[in-house]
Amino acid sequence: MATKASRSAARLMLAPAVILLLGWMLVPLTMTLIFSFQRYLPMRGGFLDWVGFENYVRFVTSSAFWPAVQATLIIVGGVLLITVILGILLAVLLDQPMWGQGIVRILVIAPFFVMPTVSGLVWKNMFMDPNNGLLSHLWRFFGADPIIWLSDASMASIILIVSWQWLPFATLILLTAIQSLDSEQIEAAEMDGASALSRFWHIVLPHLARAITIVILIQTIFLLAIFAEIFVTTQGSFGTRTLTYLIYQRVLESQNVGLGSAGGIYAVILANIFALFLMRIVGKNLDR
Amino acid sequence: MARSVTTQRKTLNTVIAWGIGLLIFFPILWTILTSFKTEAQAIADPPVWFFFDWTLENYRVVQERSNYSRFLWNSVIIAGGSTLLGMMVAIPAAWSMAFVPSTQTKNILLWMLSTKMLPAVGVLYPIYLIFIQLGLLDSRIGLTLVLMLINLPIMVWMLYTYFKEIPGEILEAARMDGAGLRQEILYVLTPMAIPGIASTMLLNIILAWNEAFWTLNLTAARAAPLTAFIASYSSPEGLFYAKLSAASTMAIAPILIIGWFSQKQLVRGLTFGAVK
Numbered sequence A: 001m002a003t004k005a006s007r008s009a010a011r012l013m014l015a016p017a018v019i020l021l022l023g024w025m026l027v028p029l030t031m032t033l034i035f036s037f038q039r040y041l042p043m044r045g046g047f048l049d050w051v052g053f054e055n056y057v058r059f060v061t062s063s064a065f066w067p068a069v070q071a072t073l074i075i076v077g078g079v080l081l082i083t084v085i086l087g088i089l090l091a092v093l094l095d096q097p098m099w100g101q102g103i104v105r106i107l108v109i110a111p112f113f114v115m116p117t118v119s120g121l122v123w124k125n126m127f128m129d130p131n132n133g134l135l136s137h138l139w140r141f142f143g144a145d146p147i148i149w150l151s152d153a154s155m156a157s158i159i160l161i162v163s164w165q166w167l168p169f170a171t172l173i174l175l176t177a178i179q180s181l182d183s184e185q186i187e188a189a190e191m192d193g194a195s196a197l198s199r200f201w202h203i204v205l206p207h208l209a210r211a212i213t214i215v216i217l218i219q220t221i222f223l224l225a226i227f228a229e230i231f232v233t234t235q236g237s238f239g240t241r242t243l244t245y246l247i248y249q250r251v252l253e254s255q256n257v258g259l260g261s262a263g264g265i266y267a268v269i270l271a272n273i274f275a276l277f278l279m280r281i282v283g284k285n286l287d288r
Numbered sequence B: 001m002a003r004s005v006t007t008q009r010k011t012l013n014t015v016i017a018w019g020i021g022l023l024i025f026f027p028i029l030w031t032i033l034t035s036f037k038t039e040a041q042a043i044a045d046p047p048v049w050f051f052f053d054w055t056l057e058n059y060r061v062v063q064e065r066s067n068y069s070r071f072l073w074n075s076v077i078i079a080g081g082s083t084l085l086g087m088m089v090a091i092p093a094a095w096s097m098a099f100v101p102s103t104q105t106k107n108i109l110l111w112m113l114s115t116k117m118l119p120a121v122g123v124l125y126p127i128y129l130i131f132i133q134l135g136l137l138d139s140r141i142g143l144t145l146v147l148m149l150i151n152l153p154i155m156v157w158m159l160y161t162y163f164k165e166i167p168g169e170i171l172e173a174a175r176m177d178g179a180g181l182r183q184e185i186l187y188v189l190t191p192m193a194i195p196g197i198a199s200t201m202l203l204n205i206i207l208a209w210n211e212a213f214w215t216l217n218l219t220a221a222r223a224a225p226l227t228a229f230i231a232s233y234s235s236p237e238g239l240f241y242a243k244l245s246a247a248s249t250m251a252i253a254p255i256l257i258i259g260w261f262s263q264k265q266l267v268r269g270l271t272f273g274a275v276k
Helices: A004-036 A054-061 A065-095 A101-113 A116-127 A134-141 A154-179 A183-191 A196-224 A243-253 A257-287 B002-034 B057-066 B068-099 B105-116 B120-134 B140-164 B168-176 B181-210 B226-231 B241-261 B263-270
Strands: A038-041 A046-050
Touching: A004 A038, A004 A257, A004 B068, A004 B105, A004 B120, A004 B140, A038 A054, A038 A257, A054 A065, A054 A257, A065 A101, A065 A154, A065 A196, A065 A243, A065 B002, A101 A154, A101 B002, A101 B241, A101 B263, A116 A134, A116 A154, A116 B002, A116 B226, A116 B241, A154 A196, A154 B002, A154 B263, A183 A196, A196 A257, A243 A257, A243 B120, A257 B105, A257 B120, B002 B241, B057 B068, B057 B241, B068 B105, B068 B140, B068 B181, B068 B226, B068 B241, B105 B140, B120 B140, B140 B181, B140 B263, B168 B181, B181 B241, B181 B263, B226 B241, B241 B263
Parallel strands: none
Antiparallel strands: A038 A046
């Protein structure tokens, strides 16, 4: 149907986006790759030496590496667990008949629109502050000693803050998926005498499988990269230094660009593993 | 009989759902309330809820002391500019892939998506260096460009899924009626594409407004948008709860409102059309 002229016009229309993204991807990534094989210290004049894979080895053998991997896994895993489980429950709940459904939905998704620095600081100061935070008021009300959240329970605090931000995302997507469920199927199961729990287990949950996978993959990619929430709260101390934060510190704080770049390449590889799975699912969707 | 049971269940659902909804919304509500208190009331124990002397003092002080409106303006320029610029590139791209697909279309789309997955920290130093070289550090134009590029894949994808839904038969019908390419685009396609374009722009404004990696790392005093301004409240200013709340409330209010309007389109944009 498309003529030759319209084909070349289409290619012309596509070109700016492709060229921009290609440049955006290739130029900095190539630079990072080159830096990662160098001893590159901006404070001492920049490029000093080619060092082969030394930075890669040093990055993974440094004492900060495994704790950072651990922190990353705990934060990503913890947030995923909380948001997916609560997200499913909330989505099922919000799908039930009730009064004021639209308003409840607005209340539930609101945290997603709060900028990360605001949620980090509001939680840190107004809720988790050991002297004046609302949570410490609550603890004292029950006669308990307030928890010093961001130092004594630092991981739990970060997980709580980030989960609060991402629960709306999981809920909204799972709710959209539930609403596309054929209600006749549910009604038929109901008539056959299936209990609410078995209806959930045998019909709703399998129907949600794909949406859950998508939520997990997209959230993983974003959660691996969380930055501002840690930047404004613990600054990576008290065991909350994730891989992203470690690389950031290597590059901009201690200005060891070679070492940080090797870490950056590890981060790119890690993100791409999850991205591959996500793109498979999304790609299948394109064919339909 | 059956009816009373459903009413009972509906009441129960309503109570539980509102309870949970208010709990999740509470930190935002508390921030908004605190922004109207005095500093003493803001840290009072037991907390004061609604019955306090409502005051606008905090908003005035935040504006006067730190010239709040400059950061707000930076946010508006950067979020709005990156969205407009992005649309100028994304609309033609999505258009051509939706209406003149080739064998490569799917691969191009997936490749674009993969650039979105690139962890920012992995390219932080190169971008930093390029920005220094080009004199773009702490400039609105530099940040606008970066935010446009990081969100371009989402814009293209979202527009693509919308354009794809415009039925091809309509175009053929228009052509049979003797419409030229220009008329076809102007009178047939554009009206059908506008809702998709509008939702894509809204989502992109939200994402750009809240972006907090590049805005924190590439700006200082001049081009800092609200994300970076709020981060400056880390300490000790953050202990002035009422002022922190006022600054936060002003920073999130516009996006809360836009977000609530575009919640349905959000799903499509954020899942790259995989969940609709």
